[in-house]
Amino acid sequence: MIKAESRAEATWEGNLFQGHGSVQVGSGVIGTQPISWATRTERSKGKTSPEELIAAAHAGCYAMAFSNTLASAGHTAERLTVNATCTFEQIEGGFKIGSITLDVRGKVPGLDAAGFAQAAQTAEQGCPVSNALRNNVAIHVNAHLED
Template sequence: MSEKTASVHWDGAGKAGQGQISTETGALQKYPYGFASRFGDDRKGTNPEEIVGAAHAACFTMAFSFACDKAGFATRTVDTTARVRLAKDGDGFKIDRIALILEAVVPGMDEARFQEIAEDAKRNCPLSKALAGVPEITLQATLRKE
């Protein structure tokens, strides 16, 4: 069993407030976020959707690589992008779609097996399971040649 910790400190009220995100590993240490980095054009801070996307892409990529290894194929490179969409939902917002985009080099693997393993990794990685309430999680998987 594994448990990881992240924390947030927030100063100020609502849109004028500013938060800082930290993780126990120090990968994020008082990293800023706020209204402008979530809904505006502030590129100095992060936002929850970006962090969810990074976590989902990381989890899915590991699950895919491990599944390939289990099937007897060593991944050479795996690149995943996650696009997380925040949409209006009544008076609030919700994440209504996550689009995973995978490109990988897996020597010796054919297209059908590649797609099968990619779909299984999407369905079964821990973050996909945790995000099961998201109405749409898509996958575009491209097997690149060496």
């Protein structure tokens, strides 16, 4: 059963390497953002890329999944901070998203480092974005419990 639909729109003008475009999300919450080939392979210079947007989506989804995993085990995080790094790689015949590394730091009273690390791995298995990418993109989780 569908619970929700999310929408986005992209516009592109010109060829891949010299062209440019924009993306916007249906809610309008982040406004129209410029994209280009250069933002995928060089510095962003005030523009975004599909990989940056995937990293943002993955970080947000994983933070929610981790919060739920902790709550299901009787723990409430004071804070979880997730940094996602998405790689864009050249392969034979083209390009692909190769990996995403999720670096999570958290403050969770009553939980030790081993328990935090285990919960971090469990959360990755339940994260909808991880599950959409699994078996096509390598996903790595680094978990760091703060005092």
